Amino acid sequence: MKDEVPDRLHALMSRAALATEADVSPATLKSWSERESDPLPTAPAPGGRSLYTWLHLRDFCVGNPNLTATRQVLQRYRELFVDPSGRPSQSVATVGADVPTRSQPTSPGTALNNGATLRSALADLKAQVQENQSVVAAATQLALDADRAQRALLTRVEHLESAVASATES
Numbered sequence: 001m002k003d004e005v006p007d008r009l010h011a012l013m014s015r016a017a018l019a020t021e022a023d024v025s026p027a028t029l030k031s032w033s034e035r036e037s038d039p040l041p042t043a044p045a046p047g048g049r050s051l052y053t054w055l056h057l058r059d060f061c062v063g064n065p066n067l068t069a070t071r072q073v074l075q076r077y078r079e080l081f082v083d084p085s086g087r088p089s090q091s092v093a094t095v096g097a098d099v100p101t102r103s104q105p106t107s108p109g110t111a112l113n114n115g116a117t118l119r120s121a122l123a124d125l126k127a128q129v130q131e132n133q134s135v136v137a138a139a140t141q142l143a144l145d146a147d148r149a150q151r152a153l154l155t156r157v158e159h160l161e162s163a164v165a166s167a168t169e170s
Helices: 015-022 026-033 054-063 070-081 115-169
Strands: none
Touching: 015 026, 015 054, 015 070, 026 115, 054 070
C-alpha cells in the first residue's frame, strides 16, 4: 500500500521510527549520520537527539549506492512512495518545507575510535570489493565469450576463403 500522507518525505522522524520503516537497524542510520565524509543529514531535536527524514535518507542512499543496505533502503522507498508506473506518487511531491539539517560533528580522531563507524566502513569496503569481484568475473567471462566468437568467425572466414578459391579455380 502506498503512503497517502502529504509531505511524508519531509516528516521528521526518530532514528528508530525511520529505521523501522526503512527496514534497517537504527545503528545503520546512526553510523551513516556520523560519517566524516558525506554524512546522512539530520535535524536537531530537543535534548541533543537527531531527527531524520525520508527525503534525506533517499538522497543519501542515491548518493552512496555502494554502502551496505542503501539498495535495500531504496527498494523500501519505492515500495512506500513510488506508484507502479515508476513515478513518485502525488502525495510525495515536493512541498518546499525547508528542514534545517546538520551532520553530527566529529573530531578527526573520533571516527577511528568509534567501533560502529569502523565496522560500517569495513562492511562498506567489503561490499565494494565483492561488487568489484563480480564485475571482474563478468568481464572475464565476456572476454572469453568474445574470444570464442572471434575464433569461430575466423574459422568460418578461412572456410569461406577456401570455398571461394576452389570455386574460382574450377
